[in-house]
Amino acid sequence: MIETDLAFAPVTELAQLVRERKVSPVELVRMYLERIDRWDDRLHAYVTVSREAAMQQAKEAEAAVTRGDRLGPLHGMPLAVKDQFLTEGIRTTNGTRTLAAFVPDEDATAVTRLRGAGAILLGKLNMPEGGLLGTRDWPYGQPRNPWNTDHDAGASSTGGGIATAAALCAAALGEDTGGSIRNPASYCGVVGIRPTWGRVSRHGIMPIVWSMDTAGPMTRTVADGALILRTIAGHDPKDLFTARLPVPDYVAALDGGVRGLRIGVIREFFESGFLDRETGDAVRAAAAVFGSLGARVEDVSLPMVLLGGAIFCAIADSATALQHRRVLLTEPEQLDAGPRRRMLAASLLPVALYYKVEQARNLMRDQVRAALGRFDLLLCPSAPAPAARVDRAQVATWTAEDVIRFWQRGSHTSPFSLAAVTALSLPCGYTASGLPIGMQLVGRPFGEATVLRAAHTYEVNTDAHTRRPPLS
Amino acid sequence: MAKPLTTEQVGTLAQAAGLRVSTDDLPEVTVRVNAFLVGLAPLDELPLDSVQPIPALPLPDEA
Numbered sequence: 001m002i003e004t005d006l007a008f009a010p011v012t013e014l015a016q017l018v019r020e021r022k023v024s025p026v027e028l029v030r031m032y033l034e035r036i037d038r039w040d041d042r043l044h045a046y047v048t049v050s051r052e053a054a055m056q057q058a059k060e061a062e063a064a065v066t067r068g069d070r071l072g073p074l075h076g077m078p079l080a081v082k083d084q085f086l087t088e089g090i091r092t093t094n095g096t097r098t099l100a101a102f103v104p105d106e107d108a109t110a111v112t113r114l115r116g117a118g119a120i121l122l123g124k125l126n127m128p129e130g131g132l133l134g135t136r137d138w139p140y141g142q143p144r145n146p147w148n149t150d151h152d153a154g155a156s157s158t159g160g161g162i163a164t165a166a167a168l169c170a171a172a173l174g175e176d177t178g179g180s181i182r183n184p185a186s187y188c189g190v191v192g193i194r195p196t197w198g199r200v201s202r203h204g205i206m207p208i209v210w211s212m213d214t215a216g217p218m219t220r221t222v223a224d225g226a227l228i229l230r231t232i233a234g235h236d237p238k239d240l241f242t243a244r245l246p247v248p249d250y251v252a253a254l255d256g257g258v259r260g261l262r263i264g265v266i267r268e269f270f271e272s273g274f275l276d277r278e279t280g281d282a283v284r285a286a287a288a289v290f291g292s293l294g295a296r297v298e299d300v301s302l303p304m305v306l307l308g309g310a311i312f313c314a315i316a317d318s319a320t321a322l323q324h325r326r327v328l329l330t331e332p333e334q335l336d337a338g339p340r341r342r343m344l345a346a347s348l349l350p351v352a353l354y355y356k357v358e359q360a361r362n363l364m365r366d367q368v369r370a371a372l373g374r375f376d377l378l379l380c381p382s383a384p385a386p387a388a389r390v391d392r393a394q395v396a397t398w399t400a401e402d403v404i405r406f407w408q409r410g411s412h413t414s415p416f417s418l419a420a421v422t423a424l425s426l427p428c429g430y431t432a433s434g435l436p437i438g439m440q441l442v443g444r445p446f447g448e449a450t451v452l453r454a455a456h457t458y459e460v461n462t463d464a465h466t467r468r469p470p471l472s
Numbered sequence: 473m474a475k476p477l478t479t480e481q482v483g484t485l486a487q488a489a490g491l492r493v494s495t496d497d498l499p500e501v502t503v504r505v506n507a508f509l510v511g512l513a514p515l516d517e518l519p520l521d522s523v524q525p526i527p528a529l530p531l532p533d534e535a
Contacts, residue, residue, distance in 0.1 A: 311515075344501045348485050349508055353512060359525045361527070362526050397503075407507075
């Protein structure tokens with residue numbers, strides 16, 4: 001296998017090659033470090049590369065293979081983690097300048113579980129300041145989309161989308177509050193899974209919104225996502241809000257097809273007036289593929305979904321303002337203008353309006369869950385359009401139109417965060433200019449196995465996931 | 473619908489809340505506050521009277 005093919009190979013394949021001693025963890029880590037050296041000055045996927053520690057772990061992993069030790073499912077896999085997760089001995093900035101020198105003394109639970117399964121940590125991945133989209137001057141470098149570096153890469157698990165798409169790691173761990181895994185997955189042409197809130201521990205994740213934050217995989221195939229989710233999911237005594245439900249074997253559940261599944265295509269997104277034509281066509285074509293594979297596909301109406309962006313931002317901006325209150329009050333200039341202005345505005349909202357927003361969230365949850373009572377899955381675009389140009393987000397002062405456009409984008413993912421269900425983004429096509437298009441499959445609470453099965457069925461019957469970014 | 477808030481009014485609100493809003497930030501903060509007030513106005517049309525403001529439902533094994 002030539003080295004580029006090896007770099008882009010799925011984790012499931014790489015792990016098998018390691019177990020069969022056809023490739024060593026040291027070779028894999030060296031290969032990804034060389035790719036980071038070659039591409040990351042331009043892409044800015046990483047905040048910190050833990051070069052020496054990764055090589056040391058790779059040597060230990062190789063020794064374990066040589067000894068014939070029992071190997072974990074991710075043994076020797078070089079993964080990278082969003083800089084929102086605490087990592088013992090590796091600085092964790094949360095995308096902010098104020099934490100530039102913060103080195104935690106423990107791992108987040110999800111990171112502990114990845115390490116326990118044999119993963120090697122290559123480094124920490126770039127994200128907007130405090131996880132809030134709209135950052136203008138990125139403290140750790142302006143991230144760029146590997147499919148076209150004039151375009152942005154989505155947010156807030158930005159580095160996860162870039163590093164996975166450009167094969168600067170085997171796979172990544174992201175965090176999704178209102179769409180932070182699904183949006184960059186969509187823009188970068190990879191698979192991103194938002195598990196049900198409560199499926200994966202939040203312990204050691206720098207908080208954005210306590211009732212919506214969740215960790216999830218960003219991968220090049222659905223099977224890789226299933227493997228990583230199986231590793232990180234499950235109850236954690238350190239997080240009271242993790243479910244005690246047993247974790248299904250998501251990998252074993254991938255096969256079985258979609259025959260008989262009822263899939264509802266959410267009508268409002270196609271009638272919004274702001275859906276990009278190529279995106280709409282690609283998602284409709286994907287719906288037709290599901291139909292051809294035996295699913296029963298029909299339109300469904302969720303009248304509140306287009307309010308999702310504004311409702312979500314009222315909650316998230318208020319919560320983040322509280323998380324960063326000390327800095328906001330004492331040295332606001334330490335924060336980038338975009339997140340700072342979001343937090344300041346949210347701090348001025350009437351409390352009665354916030355109460356109403358929480359009521360609306362509950363109504364949204366009822367609508368989404370009622371639809372999921374009639375359908376096994378919901379289907380919609382992951383974003384209204386492919387990745388915008390980087391310079392579009394860098395204007396000095398946003399207008400009302402900029403804010404509304406931003407909320408429109410958020411309305412494609414945040415309703416399912418507000419509803420506390422599971423959702424997955426996967427590539428379903430490309431624009432004429434070569435940018436990826438993502439579709440979103442939404443499942444019932446703790447219905448990840450069904451979502452993954454449908455996504456896997458689509459993936460193995462189509463070829464959108466086989467393209468690689470034109471890095472040169 | 474009420475008139476949009478002016479930068480002066482938003483600056484006064486911020487001062488009352490103990491927040492320092494720079495002159496550079498004030499125009500966009502004003503835009504954002506007004507966008508929230510307009511963007512969330514449709515919530516008034518929703519049947520919210522009997523809806524409880526619950527951020528998270530009990531997890532299934534705890535219900």
